[in-house]
Amino acid sequence: MGGKSDVWQGTLALMVLTTLETIGPQHGYGLARRIEQTSGDKLQLNYGTLYPALLKLEQEGYIRSRWGASDNNRKAKFYELTKTGQRQARKAAAEWEQTTAILARFLAPAQE
């Protein structure tokens, strides 16, 4: 299991939003797998933390959910972005990029 990172605090919501923006409506399990795939299996995601995070986003109005059937015909709750969620996804992504860019400037000289 070596080489895998835990999910950093606060980044899960951003991952959920951007993933949902890319793939459209998805259920919790599918979303979890997709996030792991996107990370190139570099991330160690505790699936149990995903659901409260989804709920928080839903309570805040960024995503909405409805019950539907999964590929193998199981009952599943599908999550999708709302209009404000789409805006939030772009905004959060921009903020994150800015943060990492700033951080990169600090880290660059150290590598020399």
Add this chain to the structure above:
Amino acid sequence: MRKLRAWIVRLFATLQIGHTRAEIDTELSEHIAMHTEDNLRAGLPAEEARRQALIQLGGEEQARQAYRDRATLPVLEGILQDVRFALRQMRKSPGFTLTAVLTLALGIGANAVIYTLVDSILLRPLPYAQQDRLMRVTGNTFGVLPKGFIRALGEESRAFSSIAGFGDNIESNITGSDIPERVFGATITVNALDTLGIHPAFGQFFSKDDEVLGQDNDVILSYGYWQRRFASAPSALGRTLRIDGVSRRIIGILPAGVRFPYADTDFLIPVSYKRTDVYDPWNSFALHILGRLAPGVAPGQAQAELRRLRGIAVLQFPWQMPDTWVSDMTVVPLLESETGNMRPRLLLLFGSVGLILLIACANVANMMLARATSREREIAVRGALGASSRRLIQQFLSESVVLGLTAGIIGLAAAFFSLHFFVHLLPAGTPRIETISLRPSDIFFTLGASVLAGLLFGIIPSIRMASLNLLESLRLGSRSLMGKGSRFSASTILVIAQIALSVVVVTAAGLILHSLYKLSQVDPGFRTDRIVSAEVSVDSNACKAPHAPPQWSGRLCSSFFTALTSSMRGIPGVEKAALTDALPLNGSDSNYAFDAENHPRNAQANAQLGTSRNVTPEYFDVLDLKLVRGRLLSTQDLSGTTRAAVINEHMAERLWPNENPIGKHLLNLTDETLPAVWYPEKAVEIVGVVRNTRDGSLGDEYSNQIYLPITPERTPPVMFALMRGQATPSEAAAGLRRAVDGIDSFVPVTRVRTLNEVVASSVAAPRALAVLLLGFGALALIIGAVGVYSLIAYLVSWRVREIGLRLALGAQRWQIVMDVVRQSLLMAAIGCAAGIIATIALGHLLRSFLFEVGVFDPVTLFAVPALMLIVALAAAWIPARRAAAVDPMVALRAD
């Protein structure tokens, strides 16, 4: 914003917790199933596939808990759980629940009603813009002031942005197209409504033009009168009403809910000035002052300014006013001035219902303590299973709060339905009585009080239950033979406190009742039985007859009442009849400022004051008013040539202590042109002295009274007919109506009452207070008695085995009865002593309500403890009988 949204979503999820949980469970189990299937497909063995799925979820139960905590509000969830548990507990012991809830509901209901009265009358703002800036200004020597003086103050004042005046509430005849009506109206200065900061519902208010006599024939109607008389038709504007014979155009309607200046004032007419007459602004003392404070000015500053301005304004009088006249002025908020006299009474009632709620709380606390004993095992088990004592206390407190709130809702409902009845008990003149209603603030107060009450009565039992000794309680048959003495000390103290509080409430009620009795025993000084009074009112302008030549002035009125006097003699069943312009004990006597012979007065000093009434000579006979000296008025005096007057004993003794008052003269100040100058041709001569009668109210001291004959010059438009005889009030009224119709069928006959009713209504306020307090006293007594009963009954049931043993050992049954009764009486005696000490300590609060009764009133201080002991005896009786009936064999075998 997002946080709030999330919070609301979670709140709703908490309320439908079952549904929320089901969804979470489904979603998680489907997640595990999907993951397991995938793992199987990847080639893992079945068991390992599921295990891996669970590991990555971080454990099923942990995941579920984290999910649930985010879905709902866990704190609220805990409270709801406690509430559900409390409701289950309440259902489990319906007898306890019913008694506790009813006891509390009585206490809370009484509080809800009285708080609604306090709120409606004292607290709610008046319906005017920035109403707290509106002030009533009163002079120290004179209640009413001339319009010129008020105008002068208004022009000079900087502390007030506006100063206005308004007159007394005066009933007038209104005729339009249909039958005449008696309607209350008042004069106001043209700026009065603007000072209040209100706007007309329709039309407009008075303008500067209305201040000029001749251009002032306008009238503004109250919203209620406009609804009643014109069915809310906007076309009423511009129409003409004849008010006391003067045609006035309706120019505006007051907004709904505004009752100004008095609750039943239905029309307003402007105060106007005669352009050329320099005396006109000053010779009528008829207005009260109302002012709006300028921004940033405090009432005290305004008062200081008025004191200074008084000296300037008083110089504008066309004659010199005495220095003492309105030498000081006070500024009081309008709301306070309207309701101030109700404040102490309502607060007294509020205090007594507060005590009742405390009594009820003590009662329920005791019942909970008793129940705690029977719940010991349940509590011990829960403690043993790991519930912390903090958690237990929280749960017990939730139980008592739920109990309190249930009682609060029932009490509120009871208050809502009984409010009308309580309002009915209030005396008719109560300020703002028409606005009394249960508003959200009252509901909020009541529910708040219920929660507080719940915490109050819950705290002792909760702590006690949570601190139980686990082991001892778990042991079966933990009931020791004697019971535990300490267990009941808290209960005993609570019952004693209950009795003490009941004694306070009942003693207060008793003192007020005793003073009401003393008041009712006061001899009014005149006969009151078999006398009917009715009001007969001629248009006031018929008496003034402004367009008639001066020598005719007053003749229209005078001839009407002269004719009425003679035709009243023919009313069947009426033996004696008289007319007067002021009924006794009706609060409507006129002030009579006068100079008396041999009592020279400095022009700077105030005149003598008394009350006068104009009467026909039969007045003394109808009321059996006994002559002391000289003669009574006679029909000869009615012509006015004799200038006769009759005074009362009090006045004769005060003014001429060792002289014969007969033949002395009085000069009414309204008859003098220059102050303190004696005009012999205008003075009246005292021809007789009669017994004293009570004037303003039965509790008042005697005052100077002057009886004057109704002469053509002195015939007021409104008179009261007094008819004595066998006729019933309706027969007498019908006879009077016929007599009036025979002269002028447009003159209304109103307010038919017996003189006994008039006298009774003069004590309406203290009687209402006594009735309410007695009711609350009875309530306190009942709740207190229930408290004593339940404790004694509980003690007896606890001691059954001890009693059985004593009986088996040869104790007599009467000894057992005595033992139980003695315990109850002892508690009552200690409670009484504490209650009486508390009442005496609080006595100064009661003093203003008492009449000829001190706080150390022996009758009350004897009667209340006696009553308490009887109640204690009665409350102990059934348990004592039960104790005596214990079968020793059964008792010893039990448990």
